[in-house]
Amino acid sequence: MTINVLTLSTLFPDMSRPNFGVFVERQARELASRPEADVTVIAPVGLPPWPLSLAGRYARLRALPAKERWRELTVYRPTFPIIPKFGGRTNVAAMTRAILPLVRRLHVEKPFDVIDASFFFPDGPVAQRLSRALGIPYSVKARGADIHYWGTRKSTRKLVRRAAEDAAGLLAVSDAMRRSMARLGIDPEKIRVHYTGVDLDTFELTDREAAKAALGFSGPVVLCVGALIPRKGQDLLVRALPDLPDVTLLLAGQGSYRRTLENLAQELGVERRIGFLGSVPHHKLPRIFAAADIMALPSESEGLANAWVEALACGTPLVITDVGGARELLDRPEAGRIVERTPEAIADAIHATLADPPDRQAVRETALRFTWSANGDALVAHLQGIVASR
Incomplete structure (x- = not known):
């Protein structure tokens, strides 16, 4: 059965943000590659009122084409009005009004x-409204902050729950995420676990010492890949560094927390052993993973972090906290260690891993079940099932 799919995503890369929602894009491309699915992507762009829309990143978003071919996908980028930092609940109605005429025409x-x-x-509640207007079913995927943050805020939690109630099917990036959704009152019987994928031909084993030399590093390297925001816990890694005197810490990501981390590093006297890499293009991450002895990410919450899987595919073990799908992923000791969210526990785990590094091929084998082919198979079956049950 061939199905015509409208993929709705406020997390989707563009020319100004090539890393933004890259895994949503990859999933959409996998779905579109199947003969059973025709895919159209609508990736709405929120813009504040003039003159705020002229500033910085908003000016780059204003310049995006309304329609384009993006890596084999037809992508529409309609704009909708937002109130920066205060929009929240109002984004659902504003986005629906802005995109509904386009959706009706298509x-x-x-x-x-x-x-x-x-x-x-806001994708779920907007899909709910589009579904009512068009008379077609919808599915929503939970990835992390959309449940842990928006699903618990007083102003938006009812919108999240109602979107879940009306959905014909639901997806979660991990079984842990499925349980988090159930705790919000969402019917767990409607939720299918849908793991992410990793490009195993891109994220692969390469010589670690050669990778370090190419990037100008020597000695133990700990890498953290994630936005520089408090929830990701990079401050705990910085605080662990005084107990790891030979370690270089690389932070790949950008965000408003960078200044805080820089100040903390100076206070602790470890600023010379930290490299802020900024937003690394996704296709350049494999060589950085290859150079790292450990990938550490002491997050406060996660779904199932894509960076975890990519690190493992490169043979780089993890030091992560007990959040989201951590225990589903680390199903063997070679894959890494789950630690308490303290600098001392993180330092101990890093030291132990460096002292007794696991076989890199054994680490990589942990990631071999996370393929985009499996991801696409599951998504096609899920959506076909929804259509067939109408």
């Missing part, structure tokens, strides 16, 4: 069979 030209919303907020 639906008349070639009727959609199902809506695939890639994030629970």
